[in-house]
Amino acid sequence: MVPVQRLFFSAFGFVFILLFSSFPLKAQMVFTGQILDLRSERTFGETGQKWSFRPGDSSVIPNGGSSVEDIEYGSAEPILFANAQVQLSEQSRTGWISGFSIQTAWDKVKDGDGEIYFPDFASYFQKYKGYGWYRAEIKISEEDLKTRFKSRYLTLRLGQISQADAVYWNGKFIGGTGLSLDTPKDTVLEDKSLYSDKTRFYRIPVGQVKTEEPNVLAVRVFAKYPLSPGLSHDKFYISSLRYSERAEYWNDFKKIFVIVLTVLLGSFYLYWQFLFRKDEHATIYFSLGSFFMAVNTLFQSQIIYSILNDGFWIKKVEYASWIALVHFLFNFVVQFAKVHKGWIRRTNYIVDVLGVVAFATVFVLPDLYSLSQFFFYWSFVTVVLGLALCYVLFLGRKVPSMGTVSFGIFIMISLLLNDIFVEMQWDWYPAHTFMKDYAFAGFSISVALSIIRNMVESRKLVEKQREEKDRLSRYFSPEVMETIVNDKIKLGGEERYIATLFSDIVGFTTFSEKNPPGVVLDHLNAIFESLSELIFHYSATLDKFIGDAIMAFWGAPKRTDLDAYNAIACAVEMQKKMVQINQELGLAPGTFRLRIGVNFGEAIVGNIGSVKRMDYTVIGDAVNTAARLESHGVPGKVAVSEAAYLAAGGDKYIKYEESKELMLKGKAEPVKVYFVTEVLPRS
Known part of the structure; x- marks a missing residue:
């Protein structure tokens, strides 16, 4: 229990004890x-x-x-x-x-x-x-x-x-x-x-x-x-005009406080539902219950008498709003507790039907007495619902914030019982003042505490999700990362046209033989960090690092008409970036160079592996061809297949210094390759 709840519980306990400490007295205490x-x-x-x-x-x-x-x-x-x-x-x-x-x-x-x-x-x-x-x-x-x-x-x-x-x-x-x-x-x-x-x-x-x-x-x-x-x-007393005005203001303030609080809570919960809980109905029920609570409080206040000059209709609206309030709050607790047993659903349905019938009956009763009698007997339904709520709360005791809501319901029921005893005028009961305002306020405050707690928990969840995204972004591309975070991954794949890029660092093996492992790792990380930012800039899915090689592809999870164009443009920029990386690392020009191969064709993309361990990647002949192009490429140049060249727009956007046909491993016929030097801007 959080400190605020303890304070609230202590204050309520003090008032409760104070009330019953006056047991022998027959009159309401006035301090x-x-x-x-x-x-x-x-x-x-x-x-x-x-x-x-x-x-x-x-x-x-x-x-x-x-x-x-x-x-x-x-x-x-x-x-x-x-x-x-x-x-x-x-x-x-x-x-x-x-x-x-x-x-x-x-x-x-x-x-x-x-x-x-x-x-x-x-x-x-x-x-x-x-x-x-x-x-x-x-x-x-x-x-x-x-x-x-x-x-x-x-x-x-x-x-x-x-x-x-x-x-x-x-x-x-x-x-x-x-x-x-x-x-x-x-x-x-x-x-x-x-x-x-x-x-x-x-x-x-x-x-x-x-x-x-x-x-x-x-x-x-x-x-x-x-x-x-x-x-x-x-109370019955004589006071100064100033004192009575303060008393009236206080009575109005209590009502207005409950009205404003419940309307704000209802509106907030609707907003909360719109943002975060589109598949849950608890927030809808609480919002509707809050609005009817506000209506009920208004029609019990002294304010209503300056608006409506008809005592009979005031009682009708008061009773009808109370019936609606009880049923909506009952539904709220059932949904909030996530209790979905079959007999509870059926009982809840019967209760809702009875609530609709009772709500309509209130408006057709002919006189105040029949209205009051009907509401009196219907109050036993409220008692039954209260007992059912105790069982529902027990079933949902492990739901977050259920303790806070249960505490608020306990306060509300306790203070409403006071009103019932006052109305009955039993000799053994000492109080003579209605406490419904405090009951509503207590319940509203407890739900507000649960909202605050949910907001704190949601904030923690958002922070945790942000940290998880930051962590995953170091392993996966942004698109794949979002797919993992949103839990939309499943084993299997589909055929798509994919632009695939393979790159390999030429000279890195020689550098590794001559330098300590720590220096080698620092240089490799620096190279990968710079090239990864460039790959992500061109909206690619960075598949994996293979030693000192990089595999990336375009066309999944999102596909565009510029996939091949972006792949070639990225490859050209990577070659330029490699020259800059040598300078930033303080190495001689040409120490590290890239061989890059780009291909475009049909491949299978998806989650490959097992249920417990899978990898989001692409496989197929088009991917193998891109890998062969890289291995047969020229350091410092970009080898692009004819399929990728044409898919990117051909000579309208792609400039190359030469083209040749190469026999690639696994291919029966030679593949025409373009060594691209420049990519022209494209709208």
Whole structure:
């Protein structure tokens, strides 16, 4: 495990331990002294705000007030509810339940005898039309304004309320979500007006904050479906306007971070696929999963509410993107782990079909409740996929970077389980805050670490391949070297027209007899290095060194119309180069000279030998003829066969001092030979 992974694991372990160290507490811990916590129980068992709850809607006070102009609601006739007033009338005082927990759905709150107050939501909705009221008295002192808030501009933060609300501070309407200041009594809202996951921030008018007497906070809530009704999730507190803005920025930043990170990772993986992994599908699945993760995060963020004003469709897109995300990530892990067993492929196919069906079903469900119920039961499919992933990860444990990806999946599953427990509101579970943002970020970071690791490994592979090429370039021509590196070699050959060149150093044997072996080797290497560069310059395949001789050919692996021309041009340049080499070695002119023979004809080219030891070369009569031309040649001259002469363009490009017919070994008839001195330029 790399140091970065250890650091990440340590940080996650610390958060995990810290979370469960608060096991006895029933409220989410808040590590700040700048807020007034409104939950029924505070951190470390301190006494919190006392809340009361009354089922049903409120009676209305006649002639409540004049028309109100508001930038959000426009012109509206305010309805003054009796339950929102600072002083309750005799009629409104009855029916309130004191000590009501605001972090538990009202259909889960128990009385002193352990009995649930409202166990049957359907009966509650039929009797009370889904409405309920919360009230609390909040004490704020001048000292609080000076030291805790450090401001008179205060904001009320209400966590995720299911499913609509309107808020009153000291009898004055300060904001609502789904419910407005003129929503009539007992109105049944449409599903698009239900916002279960929106975090509420409401500014408290400066003139409405009392320091001499308690402030009265009244919240009118509406729940159409049994989906954690009431004030049942997340943090509830009062803070300064500046603090709440920072909290909003932080919430938005978390979402934007995940969105940007996943989009970048998805795009990078597509780019990675385009460059390096054209035959693998893992990168495609991860890219698509990343894009749907970004969509899912956007539709869970507070940002989406300023774009789309339809809570029902927000949930539809959120659930659909989550279904797509789970299936694409499952496919990503299966492909990444390189698990290709038959039953896994068939299971994966069935899972994909179910995913497509579930994705389409989300968009045709008629109401929020059926949508939520469907998603709840489909979540068990996610659990099954999670268990299957554990087995897939085990099968692919030897795949590079699988450990990093597995660690990220572990983080994501652990934090998603937190969200499930929060949604279920089980008494034994202490947390009340969703962690999905951190789950996505943790998984994305782990995959980013795997990408970095793959990039490092790929870099090492590229460097190793470059070193291998450098090493092979000393033994093979560039074309043959590329063929070897790309692993395209196979035993066998084919017939091609090949231009073959043989050269031999005249005078080298005599030089070897008179000089030490070290000097002989240094001079031979210097000669071969200079001649090899020239041969490669003319795009030849340098076949081999045979003692002090060189064999090269043109026409394989790549064939051009200038093969014969290039072979003769190279031979002429080699003769000129030999004169220069004598000078560079400090030898007398003519100490070393070359005999060169060039022929053009049909030969067999390919990998000759055995599977374990092969040689890329050419064989055939045309090759033997080139070797005979070299042995019968004249030192310092280039002997070119008539076939090569004509293939190179004849007297239009090739100049020679003489031509003669020679009887070569193995030939029944004499071969016409041209002793070439110059090759004219050719386009």
